[in-house]
Amino acid sequence: MKFLIIGNDKRYDYLARELVSSGHSLIDTAGEAEVVVLPMLACADGVHITGTDLVLEEFLQQVPKGAVVFGGIDREGIINYVKAPSLRVFNxxxxxxxxxxxxxxxxxxxxxxxxxxxxxxxxxxxxxxxxxxxxxxxxxxxxxxxxxxxxxxxxxxxxxxxxxxxxxxxxxxxxxxxxxxxxxxxxxxxxxxxxxxxxxxxxxxxxxxxxxxxxxxxxxxxxxxxxxTMSPMTAGKIIAQVLTSLLAER
Structure with a gap:
């Protein structure tokens, strides 16, 4: 699957590596994404995707219909992976x-x-x-x-x-x-x-x-x-496991 990852710390770098090692591909264009991963605190200021200048609502309009969007926010059209029981336990x-x-x-x-x-x-x-x-x-x-x-x-x-x-x-x-x-x-x-x-x-x-x-x-x-900040490799692998599991359930 084609993943677009927008992260704000090193765990997302390791998430990307884990996904690639599992056979997925990474892209940097919203219009081609099959899966989008936003930060665990997706929209800290209520407007922008955390750690970026991207306006969340404008960004989502660029994502293809049918793509799966994960993000740490309660909003229609976004799966709040932060609330996944397995992530809470492993984190x-x-x-x-x-x-x-x-x-x-x-x-x-x-x-x-x-x-x-x-x-x-x-x-x-x-x-x-x-x-x-x-x-x-x-x-x-x-x-x-x-x-x-x-x-x-x-x-x-x-x-x-x-x-x-x-x-x-x-x-x-x-x-x-x-x-x-x-x-x-x-x-x-x-x-x-x-x-x-x-x-x-x-x-x-x-x-x-x-x-x-x-x-x-x-x-x-x-x-x-x-x-x-302190265990980004492990944290990235945990997120990869959780996202893979959530995708398999769809």
Whole structure:
């Protein structure tokens, strides 16, 4: 098949290589495309394709009728591959590993024997918590649902309800936020010790006000698009697998 790939980081270069190795061809003209792949955040400003000057709506008019368009956006005529369950699961792997790398670069402590709080018990939160536990950390996992609290206890994590994070925040050496919603307010941020590190790996609007946290003296590390920046080859292969599977289902 003829693929047109419009990506905004290195993972799309590896996606292209993977597709070519599987027998597909790459083109750079929308009018000839059979499959179009847009970024995982396809239209960040609501007008242009992310990382380009191309107006999304004008670009789509150039794509042949019947072509398959993948992109990280909810819009008629575009398959939002970011919501594919398999992508969410597999993407947790490079995201968690990237978050741990940031912690090791920015914390004066080893992961081993550190008190680590993982905010959020989705795919990324659970996988990250498990990796930290395996490295010898004392892991607290926050969640909203009782069933996730049971999961945390079963896996050897200390469970805490998201609304009660403030009471354990002062004990933590490294805090990882995985929730793309404001779950950490001034009360929670004020409890973070000056020698602790707060690592933000969620997408916008993020789990807290980053500027406010820095004003309060919190050591904040922001990890944006970790799969694309720290593990682009693996991330590209994951996207290739997901797109191939989605095409086969059509």
């Amino acid at each position: 947790a792997i490079p995201t968690a590993e990237g978050a741990i790398a940031l912690a090791m670069e920015n914390s004066p402590r080893t992961i081993w024997q550190s008190n680590c709080l993982v905010v959020g018990s989705g795919h990324i939160g659970k996988y990250l918590a498990g990796k930290l536990r395996d490295m010898g950390a004392n892991v607290t996992l926050s969640m909203r649902r009782d069933e996730d609290a049971a999961y945390a206890g079963m896996c050897g994590f200390q469970p805490v309800k998201t609304g009660e994070i403030a009471r354990v925040m002062g004990e933590q050496d490294i805090i990882f936020n995985t929730v793309p919603a404001r779950v950490l307010g001034e009360e929670e941020l004020s409890q973070i010790r000056s020698d602790a590190v707060l690592i933000e790996i969620a997408s916008t609007p993020h789990g807290f006000d980053i500027d406010k946290a820095k004003e309060m003296g919190v050591q904040v590390v922001v990890g944006s698009s970790l799969p694309g």
